[in-house]
Amino acid sequence: MKKRNVLIYLTLVFALLILVIGWYIASFLTREPEPTSFSGEQAYSDVQSQVAMGPRTPGSAGHAQIREWMRMELESAGWTVKIHESSRLGHPIYNVIAKRSDEAPQIILGAHYDTRFFADNDPDPNKHTEPVPGANDGASGVAVLLELARSLPEDTVPVWLVFFDAEDNGRIEGWDWIMGSRAFAEEISIAPRAVVIVDMIGDADLDIYLERNSNPIIRAEIWAVAERLGYGDVFIPAEKHSMLDDHTPFLEAGIPAIDVIDFDYPYWHTTQDTVDKVSAESLHAVGDTLWHWVVEQNTQP
Numbered sequence: 001m002k003k004r005n006v007l008i009y010l011t012l013v014f015a016l017l018i019l020v021i022g023w024y025i026a027s028f029l030t031r032e033p034e035p036t037s038f039s040g041e042q043a044y045s046d047v048q049s050q051v052a053m054g055p056r057t058p059g060s061a062g063h064a065q066i067r068e069w070m071r072m073e074l075e076s077a078g079w080t081v082k083i084h085e086s087s088r089l090g091h092p093i094y095n096v097i098a099k100r101s102d103e104a105p106q107i108i109l110g111a112h113y114d115t116r117f118f119a120d121n122d123p124d125p126n127k128h129t130e131p132v133p134g135a136n137d138g139a140s141g142v143a144v145l146l147e148l149a150r151s152l153p154e155d156t157v158p159v160w161l162v163f164f165d166a167e168d169n170g171r172i173e174g175w176d177w178i179m180g181s182r183a184f185a186e187e188i189s190i191a192p193r194a195v196v197i198v199d200m201i202g203d204a205d206l207d208i209y210l211e212r213n214s215n216p217i218i219r220a221e222i223w224a225v226a227e228r229l230g231y232g233d234v235f236i237p238a239e240k241h242s243m244l245d246d247h248t249p250f251l252e253a254g255i256p257a258i259d260v261i262d263f264d265y266p267y268w269h270t271t272q273d274t275v276d277k278v279s280a281e282s283l284h285a286v287g288d289t290l291w292h293w294v295v296e297q298n299t300q301p
Helices: 002-030 040-052 061-076 135-151 179-187 216-229 248-252 280-299
Strands: 080-088 091-099 107-112 159-164 194-199 208-210 235-239 257-261
Touching: 040 061, 040 135, 040 280, 061 080, 061 091, 061 135, 080 179, 091 179, 107 135, 107 179, 107 280, 135 159, 135 194, 135 280, 159 179, 179 248, 194 216, 194 280, 216 235, 216 257, 216 280, 248 257
Parallel strands: 107 159, 107 194, 194 257, 208 235
Antiparallel strands: 080 091, 091 159
């Protein structure tokens, strides 16, 4: 009699266990997917990948390699990639455009992918003719855009990610600053409601001040999001620098644009602009802020 009771008890326990497991599996399969968020660690890995390509100066092997690499990363994330080809001062320009649909963009997020020919700010004059590694000045902005490509929901307002060429070689004979973004602004007929440029935003000691030339409304929106997310120590609500950067041609065309940049970077245009000067935490602070700002545009009138 006792053996029979034990058998019945074990059978009931087993049946209950099967029901619990079945409920758990069913709930897991029908659960809404967790929202994808921005990964600073992945962005940091993307910085490492770019620097490993060597100099990405216009016309170099690294310059061609990074375009192909960006294309593959973007397409694997579900974006359509087009190359805007142009020329300035006799140099070919290759701006990389990523979009999810044929709709005109309401938002453009941009960064430059080229690096500088000469480290002419290096404290060692013997290194002035060496190329800049470009971990922060170039790779950090690209990394943030690539991780946004992977993590932004598909139902955002229409967004273009634009990787500008030939930004970083002014003050060099035969070259100028921001040639890629100028070509884009002059030749691509669009009127987004906001252009946001990210440049030099990976500094491990990150302090992003309000750039003086930037559109004050967009600045205020993004800085408010950063404050709400806990990045008020990084996005500092005070004006400091006036920059000539890839936002400038859009401002000149009457398009609201801002520059998100930490220009207080001691390794700017030196051979010390290396991966160890960049941090995943800084990349995450900027990427997470922009991720939320873009997603929240769906609620804007």
